[in-house]
Every structure is written in C-alpha cells, then in structure tokens.
Amino acid sequence: SPQPPQYVYWQRNDRMINYDDSRRDISIETVPGPRTQSRLIIREPQINDSGNYTCSASNTEPASIYVFVSKGDNTAAISRRKTSGAAGATVAVSSLLADCLCVIPGLIASFLLTARYGA
Template sequence: MLAINFNIGTLIFIISSKGLSETNGIQTFQKTSGLEDVYFSSKLPEFDRTKSQNVTALVGKTTFLACSVKNLKHNQKVSWIRHKDVHILTAGERTFTTDQRFSAKHNTDDEWVLVIKYVQERDAGIYECQIPTQPPQAYQIKLNVIVPHVGIQGSPDLHVDRGSMINLTCTISHTPEPPAYIFWYHNDQVVAYDSPRGGITVLTENGEDTRSHLIIKNARGTDSGNYTCKPSIFKTATVRLHVLQDDPPRELHHTSDGSASVTFSPVVFVLSILLETSTAVLLAVVN
C-alpha cells in the first residue's frame, strides 16, 4: 500500500514539474518575442546603397528605376519624386501624376520600382526614392536617355530626273542596338513593295550605323512627294522628292494626212525672232 502511494505521489510531482516547466517556457518565449519586437521596431528604415544610381534608357522604350529599403514598417510607404520639379509621382503603389506612363511596383519586401513607359528625352534627370523618416531619407537615381539620330541623305529636298532610279538612304545612328524594323512612307501611306507600280525594293545594312535604302526604278511624276523613314525607335526623318519633268523645246505633231509638222514653243519662237533681228542689224552695220 505504501508503494502505491509513493508511485502516485511521484507521478503527481512529475506532472506538476512538467506543467511548471511548460509555464516557464511560455513566459520565457513571450518575453523573448517581446524583446525581438522592441528590437526590430527600434531599427530605422535604411536604403541598400549597393544599387546602381545610374540608369540608361533608349527613347521610346520602357525603363525601370529600383531602390531597396530595409526595415520598412507596414504603415510606411516609399515615394518616388522627380527632382527637377519636386513632383511626387508615386507613394506606395498609388500614382499621383496625370502622366499615365509612370507607375510603381513593389516586387519584393525590400524592392520598390518606378516604371516609366515610352521614355521621352524630357524624362532625363534625377529621381528620388524617399522613405518617411524624420528627417526623410532619399536615394537618388540618375536617368540618362539615349536619343538616336535618324536622317535621310539629300534632305530636306531631293531632285531627280524623270526615268532615272531613285535611291533614298535613311541612316540610324547613336543607338545601342539596331531598330527592330524600318518602315517607309510616301505621303503618309506605307510604301507597298509589291504594289502594281513595281520596281520598288528595300535594302538594309546593319553595323555600327543602320542604313535602309529605298530604291524606286524609272522615276515618274507620281513618285514626287514626301518620303518618311520610320524606324522602331520613335524617331523619324523626311525628305521632299521632286521628279523633274524635262519636256523637249519643240514637239512633233502628225497632221490628218499623215505628214509631220514641227511646232515651236513660244519661248523658242521669241528667241528665234531676236536672233534673226540681231543678225540683220549686224549685217547692215558691216555693209
């Protein structure tokens, strides 16, 4: 009987000890968690300053400006500000500009990205990634915009003779990569290489500079007008083509009986009279 009482007492002691241990463990965990919360809440947000502060974009393309912020609290939002006019573009993922080319994305817990679509030359400059601390912290990124050069040889006006071969050359330079495509327009209409007119071909040379040659055989009056080179880089060039109409000074006409007669143009007729008059005066002086 004594042995049974001893075992029961021992069991109660063990259970009590385990309960006490678990209680102490819970209290210890709560204290540790509280200390961690205090520790992390006391850390100020800061930028990852290893990110590049220079970004280069090609005009007409989409570019991304990124900054990383550590220890950002849930109620804090990262803002993007355009430095030259101190305009707030975005806060968090909300946009505060009427220019719909700008937007913000939160890719990861730390990374905040300003997206600029269809980059324009005027977008070049400094942008600030800003976090709302006291005082506010800012991380500046400089956006460089590459503007390619597009030109047509002989512009703004090019003259060719009727019946000759037209060769328009468009040169694209100062671009990190060749354009994906190049279209030619004649008076705002795309040049159709397989049109009934025929004799139209395009040759493209890729290299440090890209050249597109629009070749039109047997120039005619209807080929006159504006020709525009439109590559995929959102820059264009235009030339005004003039096809010269070289009419002969006199024309050969056929009469009703089949015989031929020569008709002089008024200018040639007047010159003939003047020449004959001058010759007569000269002969009179000599005689």
C-alpha cells in the same frame, strides 16, 4: 548599347510604301548595324513619285526628305527637311552631277538611321 532596328518603315506622303508593291522598279535595301542604313530605290521615277518620303524605325527618330520628279528631262529634285533627334538624311545619286542636288533615273534616296540613346 542600342540594338539595330528590327524593321524599317518607308512612307510617301504619310502612306506606308508596300514592300510587295506590284511596281517592279521600287526596292528597299536595309543594312543593320551600329548605324542602320535603309535605302529606297526607285529605278524609273514618275511624276506621281514626287512627295515627302519618311524613313522610320521603332528605336529611331524619323528622317524625311522631299522628292520632286519633273517631266521632260527625267530629273528629280530633292530638298532636305530638318529632322529631329539623331537621324540624319543623306542622298545618294546614280551619277555625279557637280554640286547639284538632283538625281537622274535610278533615283536613290537613302536615310541613315541612328538609334536614340537614353531611356
């Protein structure tokens, strides 16, 4: 059976997100297990936080999602991108907003990673 990934990597627009970033409003939580879950949390999203976010690990297919942060009402629109393999992308929101796919401050984009089976 596949082992949970030892490290999970987050990128925004193909650039690694620094875990020791000076911004105090960014954090990453990873819970290993049969379906390792990693969550990137941006507490005060800014316009320059918009972009394509990718979560990956050595024994998984990467999962990507595009996040657009808009000015004015402090909402962030999120659109899913197709991912290959067994990785799936889900989005958790800090407040329930009917069936809209948007997030208010406290943006949480999470990706569930499933290990690839086979050689």
